[in-house]
Amino acid sequence: MNLNRSHRPSARVRLALLLSLFVLFAGVSTVRSQSPTTSPANPTPPAPAAENQLTAPTSPSSPQNPADSSASAVAKTATGADSKTELAIQDSGTTFRLRVNLVQVHVTVRDPSGKPVNNLRKEDFLLYDQGKLQTISTFAIETRETRRAKAEAAAKTQVDEVEPGKPASSVIPDRFVALVFDDTHFEMADIANVRVEVGKFLDTVAPTDRVAIFSTSGELTHGFTSDKEQLKKTLLGLIPRAKFQGSTIDCPDVTFYEADQILNYSNTQVFNVDVQDTIQCAFGGDQTQIASARSMVQSASQRMLVQGETENQYAYTFMQDVIRRLGGMPGERVLVYVSPGFVTTLAQHIDLSTVVDLANRSNVVINALDGRGLYTPDLMGDISKPVNTNNYQTAGLKASYRIDAQNEQAFVLGDLAYGTGGTFFHNSNDLAGGLQIIGAAPEVSYVLGFSPLSQKMDGQFHTLKVVLTEKRKFTIQARRGYMAPKKFKDANEQAKEEIQDAVLSKDEILDFPLQIQTQYFKADDTSVRLSVVSHLEIKGVHFRKADGRNWDNLTLATVIFDDNGNYVMGQEKLVTMKLLDTTYEKLSRSGIVVKSTFDVKPGRYMIRQVVRDSEGSQMAARNGAVDIPN
Numbered sequence: 001m002n003l004n005r006s007h008r009p010s011a012r013v014r015l016a017l018l019l020s021l022f023v024l025f026a027g028v029s030t031v032r033s034q035s036p037t038t039s040p041a042n043p044t045p046p047a048p049a050a051e052n053q054l055t056a057p058t059s060p061s062s063p064q065n066p067a068d069s070s071a072s073a074v075a076k077t078a079t080g081a082d083s084k085t086e087l088a089i090q091d092s093g094t095t096f097r098l099r100v101n102l103v104q105v106h107v108t109v110r111d112p113s114g115k116p117v118n119n120l121r122k123e124d125f126l127l128y129d130q131g132k133l134q135t136i137s138t139f140a141i142e143t144r145e146t147r148r149a150k151a152e153a154a155a156k157t158q159v160d161e162v163e164p165g166k167p168a169s170s171v172i173p174d175r176f177v178a179l180v181f182d183d184t185h186f187e188m189a190d191i192a193n194v195r196v197e198v199g200k201f202l203d204t205v206a207p208t209d210r211v212a213i214f215s216t217s218g219e220l221t222h223g224f225t226s227d228k229e230q231l232k233k234t235l236l237g238l239i240p241r242a243k244f245q246g247s248t249i250d251c252p253d254v255t256f257y258e259a260d261q262i263l264n265y266s267n268t269q270v271f272n273v274d275v276q277d278t279i280q281c282a283f284g285g286d287q288t289q290i291a292s293a294r295s296m297v298q299s300a301s302q303r304m305l306v307q308g309e310t311e312n313q314y315a316y317t318f319m320q321d322v323i324r325r326l327g328g329m330p331g332e333r334v335l336v337y338v339s340p341g342f343v344t345t346l347a348q349h350i351d352l353s354t355v356v357d358l359a360n361r362s363n364v365v366i367n368a369l370d371g372r373g374l375y376t377p378d379l380m381g382d383i384s385k386p387v388n389t390n391n392y393q394t395a396g397l398k399a400s401y402r403i404d405a406q407n408e409q410a411f412v413l414g415d416l417a418y419g420t421g422g423t424f425f426h427n428s429n430d431l432a433g434g435l436q437i438i439g440a441a442p443e444v445s446y447v448l449g450f451s452p453l454s455q456k457m458d459g460q461f462h463t464l465k466v467v468l469t470e471k472r473k474f475t476i477q478a479r480r481g482y483m484a485p486k487k488f489k490d491a492n493e494q495a496k497e498e499i500q501d502a503v504l505s506k507d508e509i510l511d512f513p514l515q516i517q518t519q520y521f522k523a524d525d526t527s528v529r530l531s532v533v534s535h536l537e538i539k540g541v542h543f544r545k546a547d548g549r550n551w552d553n554l555t556l557a558t559v560i561f562d563d564n565g566n567y568v569m570g571q572e573k574l575v576t577m578k579l580l581d582t583t584y585e586k587l588s589r590s591g592i593v594v595k596s597t598f599d600v601k602p603g604r605y606m607i608r609q610v611v612r613d614s615e616g617s618q619m620a621a622r623n624g625a626v627d628i629p630n
Helices: 009-024 066-077 142-153 190-201 228-237 257-265 270-284 285-327 346-361 392-419 431-439 491-503 581-590
Strands: 052-057 087-091 103-110 127-130 132-134 140-141 173-183 209-215 219-223 332-339 364-370 444-450 461-468 476-479 480-483 514-522 528-536 544-546 547-560 567-579 592-599 603-613 619-628
Touching: 066 547, 087 346, 103 127, 103 461, 127 444, 132 140, 140 142, 173 190, 173 285, 173 480, 190 228, 190 431, 209 228, 219 228, 219 528, 257 270, 257 285, 257 392, 270 392, 270 491, 285 332, 285 346, 285 364, 332 392, 332 431, 346 364, 346 480, 364 392, 431 476, 480 547, 491 547, 491 619, 514 603, 528 547, 528 603, 528 619, 547 592, 567 581, 592 603
Parallel strands: 173 209, 173 332, 332 364
Antiparallel strands: 052 592, 087 567, 103 444, 103 476, 127 132, 127 461, 140 444, 209 219, 461 480, 514 528, 528 592, 544 547, 547 567, 547 603, 603 619
């Protein structure tokens, strides 16, 4: 009989403890971006040759009306923010009050057979923030068709310099999938099958998805791309890369699982079994050598514990690196962890909770796939390491330890997935089907939006729970929480934080109307001037009336990403408005146009623009695309 299981908490208790740990740590650590000159998470470094223009729009097919002329004149003469200027544009530095953030939760619902449920309504969902029921203020159904429509709408923002009205051929990526392979724990038999099935999955990747490949050893890396053939070539290099290789026959034969039991759980049964095996393999069954055997088992256990924890640490550390990289991508972020699983010690539960906490902070969902497929316990152990003793008294117990270790390997995969609102696919040889479930965008998903009630500006992690109003045998996949806004002492820091979050989102926000167009002009084969023209309708913007004027500030952040979602450049502008009533009426009819210009090279780019006003705490965000041929 194995006494170990009495020391192990149940799967439900383990998950509860894990969630408690990352909620606890949420108040301790904060994810920050890398250097502002290289990090994709920093949307506002100065752009080269940035041109600032602010005008009222005019119709190319009709004479300019008086309102357009007046507004244009005001804008063109505005060179500063003095007390008489009605409109001015300058470098960023605006301050504004905290906006009541809209938290959006993407939810996938599957029936018992694993198929997406597509006929649910807003009334079918209940959403809890920190255990308190929230009002779902926005509701949308997202399908492959709606994703394609959004991509096509963004592509239409390009105005071709040769063929006006011709849409861009770029497809804006809105989903980033990092495939992380645990090559430090995989065995060759399993990893060969994984390579084949992942290759099939890559053939099905959608045009709006970008995929990257990583391995926990750090030996296999390919950045986000839509080039499926290049990803398949990278996949060919996937082989087992264990950091520590034991001899064919070890004496004492102490596994990592057994070392964990002996040193962390004081399991005397496991210790005595290994002592008896050592007497057989090292001393020919001489029981007078029991003291020496005990010393050898103790030393071997310490060595194996260090080696096993080191290999686990490689996996945890590398996952954190991938999560940080994913956290800077402008769209939905998924980490697909393909692994046979591994035994994790008590001390490393904190490392596990750190990974889960970082993923939740970075809005990254971890989906896990057990690469062993349909799992059958291996009674005989690794055939490359034949049994080194014929001790019939311990053979049965040693086999039970191998089974326990192989079963426990899956626990860490479930903890990673369930702790981040992801999916754990296991106990099936249909790895290709599993990859479709955890790697591809679902056919149908629901987007629930809410403005948190009694929101505290504590910058802490808030737990979320989504349930259905009627008890059905459906599986719900949704994020486990979000980071609440933090109350900054410096309002400029608050502004940057909120705009940055919006820039790295894929969602369009339309608190007030915003339209963007992209144009480019080639100076030569290597130099291109890219213009982003923004038309803002200020009629729905909340102004503050004081001293006979209408006051408000608009902050415009424009960020350029390449075709694979990597940050290229960006700039931020401040539009200061102190409008007399007559000017306000004119601009309410015509709107205003802001033109931002960047010097880029030929290529495909996606544009993300976020506009934020100071008085009404409103926001608008739009996506665009441009394809500049060589």
